[in-house]
Amino acid sequence: MPAIRTALLEISFLDVGPRQGPVIFLIHGWPDDIRAWFKVAPYLNAAGFRTIIPYLRGFGLTRFLATDTTRDGRGIALAQDVIDLADALGISDFFVAGHDWGARAAYLLAALFPSRVHKIAAMALAFQPRGEFPIPSFPQARLFWYQWFMCTEGGAAAVKRDPVGFSKLQWDTWSPAGWYDEEEFFKTAESFRNPDWAAVTLHGYRSRFLPEPIDHRYDDLQRRMSGIALLSTPTLVINGASDSCDPPSSFEEGDHNFVAGYELLTLDGMGHFPSREAPETVAKALIRHFRK
Template structure:
Protein backbone atom coordinates (compact mmCIF):
# COMPACT_ATOMS: atom_id res chain seq x y z
CA UNK A 1 0.00 0.00 0.00
CA UNK A 2 1.09 3.55 -0.81
CA UNK A 3 -0.12 6.82 0.74
CA UNK A 4 -0.20 10.55 0.07
CA UNK A 5 -1.30 13.51 2.14
CA UNK A 6 -3.57 16.21 0.76
CA UNK A 7 -4.81 19.31 2.57
CA UNK A 8 -7.61 17.19 4.05
CA UNK A 9 -6.67 13.52 4.07
CA UNK A 10 -4.03 10.86 4.45
CA UNK A 11 -5.12 8.71 1.46
CA UNK A 12 -4.15 5.07 1.24
CA UNK A 13 -4.02 3.60 -2.24
CA UNK A 14 -2.54 0.78 -4.29
CA UNK A 15 -0.87 1.12 -7.66
CA UNK A 16 -0.09 -1.56 -10.23
CA UNK A 17 0.65 -2.03 -13.90
CA UNK A 18 3.33 -0.65 -16.22
CA UNK A 19 4.82 2.61 -15.00
CA UNK A 20 4.43 4.18 -18.43
CA UNK A 21 0.87 2.90 -18.96
CA UNK A 22 -2.12 5.23 -19.29
CA UNK A 23 -3.25 6.04 -15.71
CA UNK A 24 -6.69 4.90 -14.59
CA UNK A 25 -8.21 5.96 -11.27
CA UNK A 26 -10.46 3.18 -9.92
CA UNK A 27 -12.97 4.29 -7.27
CA UNK A 28 -14.90 1.83 -5.15
CA UNK A 29 -18.46 2.03 -3.87
CA UNK A 30 -20.45 1.60 -0.68
CA UNK A 31 -20.45 -0.67 1.23
CA UNK A 32 -17.23 -1.93 -0.32
CA UNK A 33 -13.51 -1.23 -0.43
CA UNK A 34 -10.52 -0.85 -2.71
CA UNK A 35 -10.16 -4.65 -2.90
CA UNK A 36 -13.31 -4.77 -5.03
CA UNK A 37 -11.26 -3.60 -8.01
CA UNK A 38 -8.40 -6.13 -7.76
CA UNK A 39 -9.78 -8.63 -10.34
CA UNK A 40 -10.53 -5.89 -12.87
CA UNK A 41 -7.28 -4.02 -12.19
CA UNK A 42 -5.18 -7.11 -12.97
CA UNK A 43 -6.87 -7.39 -16.36
CA UNK A 44 -6.33 -3.69 -17.06
CA UNK A 45 -2.67 -4.05 -16.10
CA UNK A 46 -2.26 -6.94 -18.54
CA UNK A 47 -3.70 -4.66 -21.23
CA UNK A 48 -1.07 -2.03 -20.48
CA UNK A 49 -2.94 0.33 -18.12
CA UNK A 50 -1.55 1.62 -14.84
CA UNK A 51 -4.21 1.49 -12.13
CA UNK A 52 -4.49 3.53 -8.96
CA UNK A 53 -7.05 2.39 -6.39
CA UNK A 54 -7.60 4.61 -3.32
CA UNK A 55 -9.71 3.91 -0.30
CA UNK A 56 -12.37 6.61 -0.20
CA UNK A 57 -12.66 8.94 2.77
CA UNK A 58 -14.05 6.98 5.71
CA UNK A 59 -12.74 3.63 4.44
CA UNK A 60 -9.72 1.50 5.32
CA UNK A 61 -6.43 3.35 5.90
CA UNK A 62 -7.63 6.73 4.57
CA UNK A 63 -7.82 9.21 7.45
CA UNK A 64 -8.77 12.84 8.02
CA UNK A 65 -5.83 14.98 9.12
CA UNK A 66 -7.95 17.08 11.47
CA UNK A 67 -10.70 16.18 13.91
CA UNK A 68 -12.26 19.55 13.06
CA UNK A 69 -12.88 18.78 9.38
CA UNK A 70 -16.54 18.22 8.50
CA UNK A 71 -17.12 14.56 7.67
CA UNK A 72 -18.66 15.44 4.32
CA UNK A 73 -19.60 12.35 2.30
CA UNK A 74 -20.89 14.12 -0.80
CA UNK A 75 -19.88 13.25 -4.34
CA UNK A 76 -18.30 16.68 -4.66
CA UNK A 77 -16.03 16.03 -1.68
CA UNK A 78 -15.05 12.62 -3.09
CA UNK A 79 -14.34 14.20 -6.48
CA UNK A 80 -11.91 16.65 -4.90
CA UNK A 81 -10.23 13.80 -3.05
CA UNK A 82 -9.71 11.99 -6.36
CA UNK A 83 -8.20 15.01 -8.06
CA UNK A 84 -6.06 15.82 -5.02
CA UNK A 85 -4.63 12.30 -5.07
CA UNK A 86 -3.72 12.42 -8.75
CA UNK A 87 -2.21 15.90 -8.49
CA UNK A 88 -0.09 14.89 -5.51
CA UNK A 89 1.24 12.07 -7.71
CA UNK A 90 1.96 14.48 -10.55
CA UNK A 91 -0.63 12.93 -12.88
CA UNK A 92 -2.37 15.64 -14.87
CA UNK A 93 -4.53 13.64 -17.31
CA UNK A 94 -6.23 10.35 -16.52
CA UNK A 95 -9.32 8.18 -16.93
CA UNK A 96 -11.77 7.55 -14.08
CA UNK A 97 -13.67 4.31 -13.50
CA UNK A 98 -16.03 4.15 -10.55
CA UNK A 99 -18.59 1.82 -9.02
CA UNK A 100 -21.58 3.01 -6.95
CA UNK A 101 -20.23 5.96 -4.91
CA UNK A 102 -17.21 5.81 -7.20
CA UNK A 103 -19.52 6.00 -10.23
CA UNK A 104 -21.14 9.17 -8.93
CA UNK A 105 -17.67 10.54 -8.25
CA UNK A 106 -16.64 9.77 -11.83
CA UNK A 107 -19.54 11.82 -13.21
CA UNK A 108 -18.74 14.61 -10.75
CA UNK A 109 -15.05 14.69 -11.64
CA UNK A 110 -15.94 14.83 -15.33
CA UNK A 111 -18.17 17.86 -14.73
CA UNK A 112 -15.80 19.67 -12.37
CA UNK A 113 -12.42 18.79 -13.91
CA UNK A 114 -12.82 18.06 -17.65
CA UNK A 115 -9.34 19.41 -18.30
CA UNK A 116 -7.93 16.47 -16.30
CA UNK A 117 -10.44 13.66 -16.90
CA UNK A 118 -10.14 12.03 -20.32
CA UNK A 119 -12.87 9.39 -20.18
CA UNK A 120 -15.09 7.92 -17.51
CA UNK A 121 -16.81 4.64 -16.79
CA UNK A 122 -19.60 4.52 -14.21
CA UNK A 123 -20.94 1.25 -12.87
CA UNK A 124 -24.36 0.80 -11.24
CA UNK A 125 -25.32 4.48 -10.87
CA UNK A 126 -26.96 6.66 -13.49
CA UNK A 127 -25.97 10.27 -14.09
CA UNK A 128 -28.01 12.81 -12.12
CA UNK A 129 -28.22 16.13 -13.99
CA UNK A 130 -27.45 19.06 -11.70
CA UNK A 131 -26.71 16.58 -8.92
CA UNK A 132 -30.38 16.44 -8.00
CA UNK A 133 -31.69 13.64 -5.81
CA UNK A 134 -35.32 13.39 -6.87
CA UNK A 135 -37.83 11.37 -4.87
CA UNK A 136 -38.07 8.09 -6.81
CA UNK A 137 -41.16 6.17 -7.88
CA UNK A 138 -42.50 3.53 -5.50
CA UNK A 139 -40.67 0.62 -7.17
CA UNK A 140 -37.29 2.32 -6.62
CA UNK A 141 -38.25 3.86 -3.28
CA UNK A 142 -38.78 0.46 -1.69
CA UNK A 143 -35.25 -0.51 -2.79
CA UNK A 144 -33.92 2.61 -1.05
CA UNK A 145 -35.22 1.53 2.36
CA UNK A 146 -31.65 1.80 3.75
CA UNK A 147 -31.55 5.50 2.82
CA UNK A 148 -34.88 6.17 4.51
CA UNK A 149 -33.68 4.23 7.57
CA UNK A 150 -30.53 6.34 7.83
CA UNK A 151 -32.62 9.51 7.49
CA UNK A 152 -34.76 8.72 10.53
CA UNK A 153 -33.87 10.48 13.77
CA UNK A 154 -33.05 7.14 15.40
CA UNK A 155 -31.34 5.63 12.36
CA UNK A 156 -27.76 6.74 13.07
CA UNK A 157 -27.65 5.18 16.53
CA UNK A 158 -29.01 1.89 15.20
CA UNK A 159 -26.31 1.81 12.51
CA UNK A 160 -23.55 2.73 14.95
CA UNK A 161 -24.56 -0.27 17.04
CA UNK A 162 -23.95 -2.73 14.18
CA UNK A 163 -22.37 -1.09 11.11
CA UNK A 164 -21.12 -4.32 9.57
CA UNK A 165 -24.49 -5.99 10.04
CA UNK A 166 -26.08 -3.06 8.22
CA UNK A 167 -23.57 -3.37 5.37
CA UNK A 168 -24.04 -7.14 5.13
CA UNK A 169 -27.76 -6.71 4.43
CA UNK A 170 -26.90 -4.78 1.28
CA UNK A 171 -24.51 -7.48 0.07
CA UNK A 172 -27.17 -10.12 0.73
CA UNK A 173 -29.93 -8.32 -1.15
CA UNK A 174 -28.48 -6.20 -3.99
CA UNK A 175 -27.47 -9.03 -6.32
CA UNK A 176 -28.42 -12.63 -7.15
CA UNK A 177 -27.17 -15.05 -4.46
CA UNK A 178 -23.81 -16.78 -4.69
CA UNK A 179 -21.62 -13.86 -5.78
CA UNK A 180 -19.60 -13.77 -2.52
CA UNK A 181 -18.79 -15.88 0.52
CA UNK A 182 -18.51 -15.01 4.21
CA UNK A 183 -14.73 -14.84 4.06
CA UNK A 184 -14.77 -12.21 1.30
CA UNK A 185 -17.29 -10.07 3.14
CA UNK A 186 -15.21 -10.30 6.34
CA UNK A 187 -12.02 -9.29 4.50
CA UNK A 188 -13.81 -6.32 2.97
CA UNK A 189 -15.58 -5.29 6.17
CA UNK A 190 -12.24 -4.74 7.91
CA UNK A 191 -12.20 -1.47 6.00
CA UNK A 192 -15.44 -0.44 7.71
CA UNK A 193 -13.53 -0.26 11.01
CA UNK A 194 -12.30 3.16 9.93
CA UNK A 195 -13.30 5.59 12.73
CA UNK A 196 -15.15 7.80 10.22
CA UNK A 197 -16.95 5.08 8.21
CA UNK A 198 -20.27 5.57 9.97
CA UNK A 199 -20.04 9.38 9.92
CA UNK A 200 -19.25 9.48 6.18
CA UNK A 201 -21.93 6.89 5.42
CA UNK A 202 -24.59 8.81 7.30
CA UNK A 203 -23.64 12.18 5.86
CA UNK A 204 -23.56 10.83 2.31
CA UNK A 205 -27.13 9.54 2.51
CA UNK A 206 -28.85 11.81 5.01
CA UNK A 207 -27.76 14.97 3.14
CA UNK A 208 -29.82 13.78 0.15
CA UNK A 209 -33.09 13.91 2.04
CA UNK A 210 -32.52 16.21 5.03
CA UNK A 211 -31.44 19.84 5.24
CA UNK A 212 -29.62 19.61 8.58
CA UNK A 213 -26.54 17.65 7.50
CA UNK A 214 -23.26 19.60 7.58
CA UNK A 215 -21.20 20.35 4.48
CA UNK A 216 -17.56 21.33 4.13
CA UNK A 217 -17.55 24.96 2.98
CA UNK A 218 -14.37 24.51 0.92
CA UNK A 219 -16.47 22.76 -1.74
CA UNK A 220 -19.21 25.39 -2.11
CA UNK A 221 -18.04 26.70 -5.49
CA UNK A 222 -17.97 23.16 -6.85
CA UNK A 223 -21.44 22.44 -5.50
CA UNK A 224 -22.70 25.52 -7.31
CA UNK A 225 -21.11 24.35 -10.55
CA UNK A 226 -22.72 20.92 -10.24
CA UNK A 227 -26.12 22.49 -9.53
CA UNK A 228 -25.83 24.54 -12.73
CA UNK A 229 -24.67 21.71 -15.01
CA UNK A 230 -26.74 19.03 -16.69
CA UNK A 231 -24.18 17.64 -19.17
CA UNK A 232 -21.04 15.52 -19.06
CA UNK A 233 -18.44 16.63 -21.61
CA UNK A 234 -16.15 13.59 -21.66
CA UNK A 235 -16.77 10.20 -23.36
CA UNK A 236 -18.78 7.99 -21.01
CA UNK A 237 -19.52 4.29 -20.61
CA UNK A 238 -22.22 3.23 -18.17
CA UNK A 239 -22.33 -0.41 -16.98
CA UNK A 240 -25.23 -1.88 -15.04
CA UNK A 241 -26.38 -5.32 -13.96
CA UNK A 242 -29.78 -6.32 -15.24
CA UNK A 243 -30.53 -7.97 -11.88
CA UNK A 244 -29.48 -4.94 -9.83
CA UNK A 245 -31.93 -4.81 -6.91
CA UNK A 246 -30.57 -1.56 -5.49
CA UNK A 247 -30.68 0.75 -8.51
CA UNK A 248 -33.11 -0.19 -11.25
CA UNK A 249 -31.50 -0.58 -14.69
CA UNK A 250 -34.20 1.65 -16.16
CA UNK A 251 -32.66 4.57 -14.25
CA UNK A 252 -29.83 4.81 -16.79
CA UNK A 253 -32.02 4.70 -19.89
CA UNK A 254 -32.68 7.71 -22.12
CA UNK A 255 -29.83 9.87 -20.84
CA UNK A 256 -27.86 10.21 -24.08
CA UNK A 257 -28.69 13.91 -24.51
CA UNK A 258 -26.78 14.71 -21.32
CA UNK A 259 -23.48 13.47 -22.76
CA UNK A 260 -21.96 15.79 -25.35
CA UNK A 261 -19.06 13.48 -26.32
CA UNK A 262 -20.81 10.14 -26.39
CA UNK A 263 -22.66 7.82 -24.03
CA UNK A 264 -22.71 4.05 -24.28
CA UNK A 265 -24.69 1.85 -21.95
CA UNK A 266 -23.94 -1.83 -21.26
CA UNK A 267 -26.41 -3.94 -19.27
CA UNK A 268 -25.07 -7.33 -18.17
CA UNK A 269 -27.50 -10.22 -17.81
CA UNK A 270 -27.42 -12.20 -14.56
CA UNK A 271 -25.47 -9.51 -12.71
CA UNK A 272 -26.62 -7.38 -9.78
CA UNK A 273 -25.28 -4.24 -8.14
CA UNK A 274 -21.60 -5.29 -7.96
CA UNK A 275 -20.44 -5.82 -11.60
CA UNK A 276 -16.68 -5.49 -10.86
CA UNK A 277 -16.94 -8.42 -8.46
CA UNK A 278 -19.68 -10.43 -10.18
CA UNK A 279 -18.42 -10.20 -13.77
CA UNK A 280 -14.79 -8.95 -13.80
CA UNK A 281 -14.01 -10.37 -17.25
CA UNK A 282 -16.97 -8.68 -18.94
CA UNK A 283 -16.40 -5.45 -17.06
CA UNK A 284 -12.67 -5.35 -17.79
CA UNK A 285 -13.18 -5.99 -21.51
CA UNK A 286 -15.74 -3.19 -21.73
CA UNK A 287 -13.50 -0.76 -19.84
CA UNK A 288 -10.47 -1.58 -21.97
CA UNK A 289 -12.47 -1.09 -25.16
CA UNK A 290 -13.82 2.26 -23.95
CA UNK A 291 -10.47 3.58 -22.73
CA UNK A 292 -8.66 2.45 -25.87
CA UNK A 293 -10.72 4.50 -28.31
CA UNK A 294 -8.53 7.18 -29.87
Protein backbone atom coordinates in the same frame (compact mmCIF):
# COMPACT_ATOMS: atom_id res chain seq x y z
CA MET B 1 0.48 0.23 1.12
CA PRO B 2 1.49 3.76 0.05
CA ALA B 3 -0.29 6.77 1.48
CA ILE B 4 -0.20 10.45 0.57
CA ARG B 5 -1.28 13.45 2.60
CA THR B 6 -3.53 16.03 1.04
CA ALA B 7 -4.88 19.12 2.79
CA LEU B 8 -7.53 17.02 4.58
CA LEU B 9 -6.66 13.36 4.36
CA GLU B 10 -4.01 10.73 4.45
CA ILE B 11 -5.20 8.66 1.49
CA SER B 12 -4.06 5.06 1.26
CA PHE B 13 -4.08 3.53 -2.22
CA LEU B 14 -2.73 0.86 -4.51
CA ASP B 15 -0.65 1.95 -7.50
CA VAL B 16 0.01 -0.91 -9.92
CA GLY B 17 0.96 -1.29 -13.57
CA PRO B 18 3.42 0.28 -16.00
CA ARG B 19 4.61 3.60 -14.62
CA GLN B 20 4.40 5.33 -17.98
CA GLY B 21 1.07 3.81 -18.94
CA PRO B 22 -2.19 5.76 -19.15
CA VAL B 23 -3.63 6.18 -15.66
CA ILE B 24 -7.02 4.83 -14.60
CA PHE B 25 -8.33 5.79 -11.18
CA LEU B 26 -10.52 2.93 -9.96
CA ILE B 27 -12.96 4.29 -7.38
CA HIS B 28 -14.86 1.85 -5.20
CA GLY B 29 -18.43 2.18 -4.02
CA TRP B 30 -20.54 1.79 -0.90
CA PRO B 31 -20.57 -0.51 0.98
CA ASP B 32 -17.33 -1.80 -0.50
CA ASP B 33 -13.62 -1.05 -0.65
CA ILE B 34 -10.59 -1.41 -2.91
CA ARG B 35 -11.06 -5.19 -3.06
CA ALA B 36 -13.87 -4.52 -5.54
CA TRP B 37 -11.18 -4.00 -8.19
CA PHE B 38 -8.77 -6.81 -7.30
CA LYS B 39 -9.92 -9.09 -10.14
CA VAL B 40 -10.27 -6.28 -12.69
CA ALA B 41 -7.02 -4.36 -12.24
CA PRO B 42 -4.68 -7.18 -13.39
CA TYR B 43 -6.39 -7.24 -16.80
CA LEU B 44 -5.97 -3.47 -17.09
CA ASN B 45 -2.32 -3.63 -16.02
CA ALA B 46 -1.62 -6.39 -18.56
CA ALA B 47 -3.18 -4.16 -21.22
CA GLY B 48 -0.71 -1.37 -20.40
CA PHE B 49 -2.72 0.76 -17.99
CA ARG B 50 -1.49 2.04 -14.64
CA THR B 51 -4.23 1.65 -12.03
CA ILE B 52 -4.59 3.74 -8.89
CA ILE B 53 -7.11 2.40 -6.40
CA PRO B 54 -7.70 4.61 -3.34
CA TYR B 55 -9.70 3.95 -0.21
CA LEU B 56 -12.45 6.56 -0.09
CA ARG B 57 -12.59 8.94 2.87
CA GLY B 58 -13.97 7.04 5.83
CA PHE B 59 -12.99 3.64 4.42
CA GLY B 60 -10.13 1.29 5.18
CA LEU B 61 -6.77 2.92 5.87
CA THR B 62 -7.64 6.43 4.66
CA ARG B 63 -7.80 8.88 7.56
CA PHE B 64 -8.79 12.50 8.19
CA LEU B 65 -5.90 14.59 9.46
CA ALA B 66 -7.95 16.78 11.82
CA THR B 67 -10.67 15.85 14.27
CA ASP B 68 -12.67 19.00 13.54
CA THR B 69 -13.00 18.46 9.77
CA THR B 70 -16.60 17.85 8.75
CA ARG B 71 -16.97 14.22 7.74
CA ASP B 72 -18.59 15.28 4.48
CA GLY B 73 -19.69 12.27 2.44
CA ARG B 74 -21.09 14.07 -0.59
CA GLY B 75 -19.96 13.06 -4.05
CA ILE B 76 -18.46 16.49 -4.56
CA ALA B 77 -16.01 15.81 -1.72
CA LEU B 78 -15.09 12.39 -3.12
CA ALA B 79 -14.39 13.93 -6.53
CA GLN B 80 -12.14 16.58 -5.03
CA ASP B 81 -10.28 13.87 -3.10
CA VAL B 82 -9.41 12.22 -6.42
CA ILE B 83 -8.13 15.51 -7.81
CA ASP B 84 -6.08 16.09 -4.66
CA LEU B 85 -4.57 12.61 -4.92
CA ALA B 86 -3.80 13.07 -8.62
CA ASP B 87 -2.13 16.40 -7.86
CA ALA B 88 -0.04 14.86 -5.10
CA LEU B 89 1.07 12.11 -7.49
CA GLY B 90 1.85 14.60 -10.26
CA ILE B 91 -0.79 13.17 -12.61
CA SER B 92 -2.30 15.84 -14.83
CA ASP B 93 -4.82 13.82 -16.82
CA PHE B 94 -6.38 10.40 -16.46
CA PHE B 95 -9.32 8.04 -16.94
CA VAL B 96 -11.79 7.17 -14.19
CA ALA B 97 -13.83 4.02 -13.58
CA GLY B 98 -16.13 4.12 -10.59
CA HIS B 99 -18.72 1.90 -8.95
CA ASP B 100 -21.70 3.19 -6.95
CA TRP B 101 -20.29 6.11 -4.88
CA GLY B 102 -17.26 5.88 -7.15
CA ALA B 103 -19.53 6.23 -10.18
CA ARG B 104 -20.95 9.43 -8.74
CA ALA B 105 -17.41 10.70 -8.25
CA ALA B 106 -16.61 9.80 -11.87
CA TYR B 107 -19.59 11.75 -13.20
CA LEU B 108 -18.68 14.76 -11.06
CA LEU B 109 -15.05 14.64 -12.15
CA ALA B 110 -16.14 14.60 -15.79
CA ALA B 111 -18.51 17.51 -15.19
CA LEU B 112 -16.21 19.72 -13.12
CA PHE B 113 -12.73 18.82 -14.40
CA PRO B 114 -13.26 17.98 -18.10
CA SER B 115 -9.76 19.07 -19.09
CA ARG B 116 -8.24 16.46 -16.81
CA VAL B 117 -10.55 13.49 -17.34
CA HIS B 118 -10.39 11.96 -20.82
CA LYS B 119 -13.10 9.30 -20.41
CA ILE B 120 -15.11 7.76 -17.62
CA ALA B 121 -16.83 4.46 -16.90
CA ALA B 122 -19.58 4.28 -14.30
CA MET B 123 -21.13 1.18 -12.78
CA ALA B 124 -24.47 0.62 -11.06
CA LEU B 125 -25.40 4.30 -10.85
CA ALA B 126 -26.96 6.68 -13.35
CA PHE B 127 -25.86 10.28 -13.88
CA GLN B 128 -27.73 12.87 -11.87
CA PRO B 129 -27.96 16.14 -13.83
CA ARG B 130 -27.05 19.21 -11.80
CA GLY B 131 -26.10 16.96 -8.91
CA GLU B 132 -29.70 16.89 -7.75
CA PHE B 133 -31.40 14.24 -5.64
CA PRO B 134 -35.10 14.38 -6.51
CA ILE B 135 -37.50 12.19 -4.57
CA PRO B 136 -37.69 8.96 -6.59
CA SER B 137 -40.77 7.13 -7.82
CA PHE B 138 -42.59 4.90 -5.34
CA PRO B 139 -41.00 1.67 -6.71
CA GLN B 140 -37.50 3.16 -6.54
CA ALA B 141 -38.17 4.69 -3.12
CA ARG B 142 -39.00 1.21 -1.87
CA LEU B 143 -35.60 -0.04 -3.08
CA PHE B 144 -33.95 2.92 -1.37
CA TRP B 145 -35.34 1.97 2.07
CA TYR B 146 -31.82 2.05 3.55
CA GLN B 147 -31.49 5.75 2.68
CA TRP B 148 -34.69 6.69 4.49
CA PHE B 149 -33.67 4.43 7.39
CA MET B 150 -30.47 6.45 7.83
CA CYS B 151 -32.47 9.68 7.82
CA THR B 152 -34.06 8.71 11.14
CA GLU B 153 -32.16 9.18 14.37
CA GLY B 154 -32.83 5.59 15.43
CA GLY B 155 -31.66 4.29 12.07
CA ALA B 156 -28.49 6.37 12.20
CA ALA B 157 -27.76 5.03 15.68
CA ALA B 158 -28.25 1.46 14.45
CA VAL B 159 -25.78 1.99 11.60
CA LYS B 160 -23.21 3.32 14.07
CA ARG B 161 -23.72 0.29 16.32
CA ASP B 162 -23.40 -2.32 13.58
CA PRO B 163 -21.87 -1.02 10.34
CA VAL B 164 -20.86 -4.51 9.25
CA GLY B 165 -24.31 -6.01 9.74
CA PHE B 166 -25.93 -3.10 7.93
CA SER B 167 -23.55 -3.46 5.00
CA LYS B 168 -24.03 -7.20 4.77
CA LEU B 169 -27.75 -6.69 4.34
CA GLN B 170 -27.04 -4.68 1.17
CA TRP B 171 -24.71 -7.37 -0.17
CA ASP B 172 -27.40 -9.98 0.55
CA THR B 173 -30.16 -8.15 -1.31
CA TRP B 174 -28.65 -6.07 -4.14
CA SER B 175 -27.52 -9.00 -6.31
CA PRO B 176 -28.77 -12.52 -7.02
CA ALA B 177 -28.38 -14.93 -4.11
CA GLY B 178 -25.04 -16.69 -3.78
CA TRP B 179 -22.98 -14.13 -5.67
CA TYR B 180 -20.30 -13.76 -2.97
CA ASP B 181 -18.62 -15.85 -0.31
CA GLU B 182 -18.64 -14.95 3.36
CA GLU B 183 -14.86 -14.74 3.69
CA GLU B 184 -14.63 -12.12 0.95
CA PHE B 185 -17.33 -10.02 2.56
CA PHE B 186 -15.67 -10.04 5.97
CA LYS B 187 -12.27 -9.16 4.49
CA THR B 188 -13.90 -6.20 2.79
CA ALA B 189 -15.87 -5.31 5.91
CA GLU B 190 -12.64 -4.52 7.77
CA SER B 191 -12.84 -1.23 5.86
CA PHE B 192 -16.17 -0.46 7.52
CA ARG B 193 -14.43 -0.40 10.91
CA ASN B 194 -12.70 2.86 9.96
CA PRO B 195 -13.52 5.30 12.80
CA ASP B 196 -15.16 7.68 10.33
CA TRP B 197 -17.04 5.16 8.19
CA ALA B 198 -20.40 5.68 9.89
CA ALA B 199 -20.07 9.46 9.93
CA VAL B 200 -19.16 9.66 6.23
CA THR B 201 -21.83 7.12 5.29
CA LEU B 202 -24.57 8.88 7.23
CA HIS B 203 -23.58 12.30 5.93
CA GLY B 204 -23.45 11.03 2.35
CA TYR B 205 -27.08 9.93 2.51
CA ARG B 206 -28.66 12.25 5.06
CA SER B 207 -27.31 15.41 3.39
CA ARG B 208 -29.38 14.58 0.29
CA PHE B 209 -32.65 15.12 2.12
CA LEU B 210 -31.89 16.76 5.48
CA PRO B 211 -30.13 20.02 6.45
CA GLU B 212 -26.88 18.40 7.57
CA PRO B 213 -23.71 20.42 8.30
CA ILE B 214 -21.47 20.56 5.23
CA ASP B 215 -17.86 21.40 4.50
CA HIS B 216 -18.07 24.81 2.84
CA ARG B 217 -14.79 24.39 1.00
CA TYR B 218 -16.88 22.56 -1.65
CA ASP B 219 -19.44 25.34 -2.09
CA ASP B 220 -17.99 26.60 -5.36
CA LEU B 221 -17.87 23.12 -6.89
CA GLN B 222 -21.44 22.49 -5.77
CA ARG B 223 -22.56 25.80 -7.27
CA ARG B 224 -20.87 24.98 -10.58
CA MET B 225 -22.40 21.51 -10.63
CA SER B 226 -25.87 22.95 -10.17
CA GLY B 227 -25.57 24.40 -13.68
CA ILE B 228 -24.35 21.23 -15.43
CA ALA B 229 -26.92 18.92 -16.99
CA LEU B 230 -24.82 17.58 -19.89
CA LEU B 231 -21.49 15.77 -19.85
CA SER B 232 -18.96 16.29 -22.62
CA THR B 233 -16.78 13.32 -21.62
CA PRO B 234 -17.11 9.97 -23.42
CA THR B 235 -18.87 7.64 -21.01
CA LEU B 236 -19.40 3.91 -20.61
CA VAL B 237 -22.08 2.83 -18.13
CA ILE B 238 -22.23 -0.77 -16.90
CA ASN B 239 -25.22 -2.06 -14.97
CA GLY B 240 -26.60 -5.40 -13.90
CA ALA B 241 -29.89 -6.63 -15.30
CA SER B 242 -30.63 -8.14 -11.86
CA ASP B 243 -29.57 -5.15 -9.75
CA SER B 244 -32.05 -4.81 -6.88
CA CYS B 245 -30.87 -1.35 -5.83
CA ASP B 246 -30.45 0.54 -9.11
CA PRO B 247 -32.42 -1.56 -11.64
CA PRO B 248 -32.17 -1.21 -15.44
CA SER B 249 -35.07 1.26 -15.41
CA SER B 250 -32.74 3.72 -13.64
CA PHE B 251 -30.74 4.07 -16.84
CA GLU B 252 -33.55 4.60 -19.33
CA GLU B 253 -33.00 7.58 -21.63
CA GLY B 254 -29.70 8.38 -19.92
CA ASP B 255 -28.05 9.06 -23.26
CA HIS B 256 -29.75 12.48 -23.44
CA ASN B 257 -27.28 13.82 -20.87
CA PHE B 258 -24.13 12.92 -22.82
CA VAL B 259 -22.88 14.89 -25.80
CA ALA B 260 -19.53 13.18 -26.51
CA GLY B 261 -20.50 9.52 -26.65
CA TYR B 262 -22.49 7.23 -24.37
CA GLU B 263 -22.61 3.46 -24.19
CA LEU B 264 -24.80 1.41 -21.85
CA LEU B 265 -23.72 -2.16 -21.21
CA THR B 266 -26.28 -4.26 -19.31
CA LEU B 267 -25.00 -7.57 -17.95
CA ASP B 268 -27.57 -10.34 -17.80
CA GLY B 269 -27.82 -12.16 -14.49
CA MET B 270 -25.58 -9.65 -12.72
CA GLY B 271 -26.54 -7.45 -9.79
CA HIS B 272 -25.20 -4.30 -8.18
CA PHE B 273 -21.50 -5.27 -8.05
CA PRO B 274 -20.37 -5.82 -11.68
CA SER B 275 -16.63 -5.63 -11.03
CA ARG B 276 -16.95 -8.45 -8.50
CA GLU B 277 -19.62 -10.52 -10.25
CA ALA B 278 -18.19 -10.35 -13.78
CA PRO B 279 -14.61 -9.05 -13.48
CA GLU B 280 -13.33 -10.33 -16.83
CA THR B 281 -16.31 -8.92 -18.72
CA VAL B 282 -15.97 -5.59 -16.95
CA ALA B 283 -12.22 -5.45 -17.54
CA LYS B 284 -12.56 -6.16 -21.26
CA ALA B 285 -15.24 -3.46 -21.56
CA LEU B 286 -13.02 -0.94 -19.78
CA ILE B 287 -10.01 -1.75 -21.95
CA ARG B 288 -12.08 -1.36 -25.10
CA HIS B 289 -13.58 1.92 -23.88
CA PHE B 290 -10.35 3.51 -22.70
CA ARG B 291 -8.34 2.40 -25.73
CA LYS B 292 -10.71 3.89 -28.33
